[in-house]
Amino acid sequence: xxxxxxxxxxxxxxxxxxxxxxxxxxxxxxxxxxxxxxxxxxxxxxxxxxxxxxxxxxxxxxxxxxxxxxxxxxxxxxxxxxxxxxxxxxxxxxxxxxxxxxxxxxxxxxxxxxxxxxxxxxxxxxxxxxxxxxxxxxxxxxxxxxxxxxxxxxxxxxxxxxxxxxxxxxxxxxxxxxxxxxxxxxxxxxxxxxxxxxxxxxxxxxxxxxxxxxxxxxxxxxxxxxxxxxxxxxxxxxx
Amino acid sequence: xxxxxxxxxxxxxxxxxxxxxxxxxxxxxxxxxxxxxxxxxxxxxxxxxxxxxxxxxxxxxxxxxxxxxxxxxxxxxxxxxxxxxxxxxxxxxxxxxxxxxxxxxxxxxxxxxxxxxxxxxxxxxxxxxxxxxxxxxxxxxxxxxxxxxxxxxxxxxxxxxxxxxxxxxxxxxxxxxxxxxxxxxxxxxxxxxxxxxxxxxxxxxxxxxxxxxxxxxxxxxxxxxxxxxxxxxxxxxxx
DNA sequence: CGAGTACTTGACTGTGGTCAAAGCCAGTGG
DNA sequence: CCACTGGCTTTGACCACAGTCAAGTACTCG
Numbered sequence: 265x266x267x268x269x270x271x272x273x274x275x276x277x278x279x280x281x282x283x284x285x286x287x288x289x290x291x292x293x294x295x296x297x298x299x300x301x302x303x304x305x306x307x308x309x310x311x312x313x314x315x316x317x318x319x320x321x322x323x324x325x326x327x328x329x330x331x332x333x334x335x336x337x338x339x340x341x342x343x344x345x346x347x348x349x350x351x352x353x354x355x356x357x358x359x360x361x362x363x364x365x366x367x368x369x370x371x372x373x374x375x376x377x378x379x380x381x382x383x384x385x386x387x388x389x390x391x392x393x394x395x396x397x398x399x400x401x402x403x404x405x406x407x408x409x410x411x412x413x414x415x416x417x418x419x420x421x422x423x424x425x426x427x428x429x430x431x432x433x434x435x436x437x438x439x440x441x442x443x444x445x446x447x448x449x450x451x452x453x454x455x456x457x458x459x460x461x462x463x464x465x466x467x468x469x470x471x472x473x474x475x476x477x478x479x480x481x482x483x484x485x486x487x488x489x490x491x492x493x494x495x496x497x498x499x500x501x502x503x
Numbered sequence: 504x505x506x507x508x509x510x511x512x513x514x515x516x517x518x519x520x521x522x523x524x525x526x527x528x529x530x531x532x533x534x535x536x537x538x539x540x541x542x543x544x545x546x547x548x549x550x551x552x553x554x555x556x557x558x559x560x561x562x563x564x565x566x567x568x569x570x571x572x573x574x575x576x577x578x579x580x581x582x583x584x585x586x587x588x589x590x591x592x593x594x595x596x597x598x599x600x601x602x603x604x605x606x607x608x609x610x611x612x613x614x615x616x617x618x619x620x621x622x623x624x625x626x627x628x629x630x631x632x633x634x635x636x637x638x639x640x641x642x643x644x645x646x647x648x649x650x651x652x653x654x655x656x657x658x659x660x661x662x663x664x665x666x667x668x669x670x671x672x673x674x675x676x677x678x679x680x681x682x683x684x685x686x687x688x689x690x691x692x693x694x695x696x697x698x699x700x701x702x703x704x705x706x707x708x709x710x711x712x713x714x715x716x717x718x719x720x721x722x723x724x725x726x727x728x729x730x731x732x733x734x735x736x737x738x739x740x741x742x
Numbered sequence: 743c744g745a746g747t748a749c750t751t752g753a754c755t756g757t758g759g760t761c762a763a764a765g766c767c768a769g770t771g772g
Numbered sequence: 773c774c775a776c777t778g779g780c781t782t783t784g785a786c787c788a789c790a791g792t793c794a795a796g797t798a799c800t801c802g
Contacts, residue, residue: 307733325643328729333646335639347636350629350742355636355734378625382617389628390589392635397586397594399638400574404564406645407572407690411758442780451646456758458782474767474780490567494546495594503589650790681748695790697750713748713799743802750797757790765782772775 265367266291268341268429269315273387275428277503283384286377291315291367297360299440304358310348312370316340319364320440323356324448334449335402336395337361337422337441341429347392349374362440386503397495406451409489414450415460417489419470419477424493436470436478446472504606505530507580507668508554512626514667516742522623525616530554530606536599538679543597549587551609555579558603559679562595563687573688574641575634576600576661576680580668586631588613601679625742636734645690648729653689654699656728658709658716663732675709675717685711 266288273279279287294317297303303321304310321338323345335356338344348354349371378385401421405414422439426432441449447457461472469485471478479485505527512518518526533556536542542560543549560577562584574595577583587593588610617624640660644653661678665671680688686696704710708724710717718724 323639325639327643327647331647333643335642347632350625350632351636351736352740352742355736356639378621382624385621385624385628386589386617389631392628392632393586393589396631396635396638397590399635399642400562400564400595402642403574403638403645404566404572406642408566408570444780453759454781455760455783459758462782497590497594501591503591683748692791693749694751694792698790701750745802746800748797748799751795753793755790755792758787759789760787761785763783766780768777768779770775770777772773 265294265317266315268317269343271429272341273391275498276390276500277387278500279384279387283381283387286381286384290369290373290377292370292373293368295366295368297364297366299360299362299364302357302359303366304345304348304354306355306357307353310345310353310371312368313343313345313348313374314358315367315369316342316344317365317367319360319362321358321360321364322445322449323354323358325356332448333451334445336398337449339422339425339429340431343369343388343391346374346388347395361445383503390497390503394497397497401495402449411450411452411456411460412463413489414452415446415457415464416469416485417491418446418449419472419479420482420486420489420491421496422477423479423482424496424498428498434479434482436476438475439472439477440475442474443472504533504556505554507556508582510668511580512630514737515629515739516626517739518623518626522620522626525620525623529608529612529616531609531612532607534605534607536603536605538599538601538603541596541598542605543584543587543593545594545596546592549584549592549610551607552582552584552587552613553597554606554608555581555583556604556606558599558601560597560599560603561684561688562593562597564595571687572690573684575637576688578661578664578668579670582608582627582630585613585627586634600684622742629736629742633736636736640734641688650689650691650695650699651702652728653691654685654696654703655708655724656730657685657688658711658718659721659725659728659730660735661716662718662721663735663737667737673718673721675715677714678711678716679714681713682711 322334323336324334326332426437443457444454447454465471468480561573562575563573565571665676682696683693686693700711707719
């Protein structure tokens with residue numbers, strides 16, 4: 265059930281059997297959500313975290329004028345609000361973008377990990393730091409990349425992250441975001457998103473369709489995006 | 504020496520004397536840096552973290568075309584690359600923006616904290632999660648706020664953070680960023696930064712001068728910025 | 743007092759936003 | 773089988789916020 269989480273962690277450090285068992289033991293119950301359901305609201309008191317088993321979720325913030333910024337996308341295997349363990353409430357909403365399957369992890373169980381399993385604690389800490397690294401890369405995109413390069417970058421990031429858990433190849437992956445949601449990740453309007461996707465398609469780089477991303481030339485796409493996966497910390501080092 | 508760090512942490516949770524002593528014992532040596540010196544480079548192997556005692560530092564990423572995005576600002580009391588403890592190298596550069604005084608914290612000492620002091624570990628974990636929360640708010644700014652509101656927001660954030668460690672009042676604070684550096688935080692050019700600062704001054708909201716920020720009307724400034732300090736987690740809760 | 747850095751302004755340009763309408767497609771019900 | 777619906781995508785015309793380029797001014801500090 266937590267294989268995808270294990271895949272992600274094992275890509276970064278060795279996990280003992282005891283640690284894998286402890287991770288499996290974190291899970292209390294499994295819950296299903298339909299697409300486009302807000303599952304956590306900003307400011308709620310939280311005593312559990314969510315581990316995403318299947319589907320896509322996002323975190324977002326809204327402005328009064330109705331504009332929305334998605335600050336992170338989460339895929340299968342992501343501990344999507346592990347940070348609520350230390351924060352106790354969130355500064356943003358969390359929403360499903362596709363039908364999802366989620367494991368509930370009570371904070372008391374995470375507390376026990378921090379009391380007894382320091383190495384596993386550091387690994388979990390690492391994964392929240394990894395989220396922060398992705399935030400920083402998105403800040404760079406939002407602040408300095410053009411809409412075209414920014415869009416290419418998001419596709420490269422998703423390709424790399426999905427490939428790690430076996431959900432993408434160099435030729436593409438399934439996607440459940442519509443153009444409005446992509447635009448909300450990238451800080452542009454859905455109208456402009458549409459124009460940019462046409463440009464990427466006409467340049468024979470990538471075709472983003474309803475439910476599928478077909479990559480025609482990954483290395484050219486990565487060059488356009490100045491995609492450097494350093495920030496995903498894909499190498500294996502003891503934490 | 505670590506009073507400002509303690510101020511920050513105590514604003515969020517109770518610290519025992521033993522924990523305060525452990526924090527003080529983290530520090531190995533003190534180092535001074537001049538303004539505008541890059542002190543950590545992307546990708547370097549790291550076995551220590553830096554605790555900022557005085558001055559202002561930033562983390563930034565560059566694009567090939569020379570454009571730079573500052574992804575975070577750090578002030579006195581900030582553990583500015585605590586995340587390198589689990590990441591082991593950084594995805595960005597770290598630079599001083601003013602003359603700074605920094606405490607060096609070897610990772611082996613942090614390791615000992617994680618082995619023996621779970622509550623303090625959670626507090627340190629919290630502070631990296633707080634950095635991530637600020638990243639998310641900056642993503643919202645960069646993606647959705649106008650240059651004017653974004654600029655106002657940065658000033659509100661700095662005011663709140665500096666006030667917490669006794670370095671700002673509601674009337675303003677000292678600043679050591681020039682307009683180019685402010686622009687690099689905000690994803691705009693220095694020319695446009697200048698025009699925006701004029702607009703803020705002419706609207707009698709805030710005057711940003713060489714080394715000083717004078718706030719004329721904090722609550723109007725906060726309204727313009729849609730500043731909601733939730734994301735700074737300023738309330739006191741057990742972690 | 744001179745040099746260098748930082749700030750300021752103007753004229754022009756361009757990326758991306760806005761508004762509006764039309765097309766497309768899958769699913770639903772008659 | 774077809775009409776209808778609603779969500780999503782596509783396109784066009786026009787606009788505005790912010791970028792670019794260039795020149796000039798004002799500080800600061802040695």
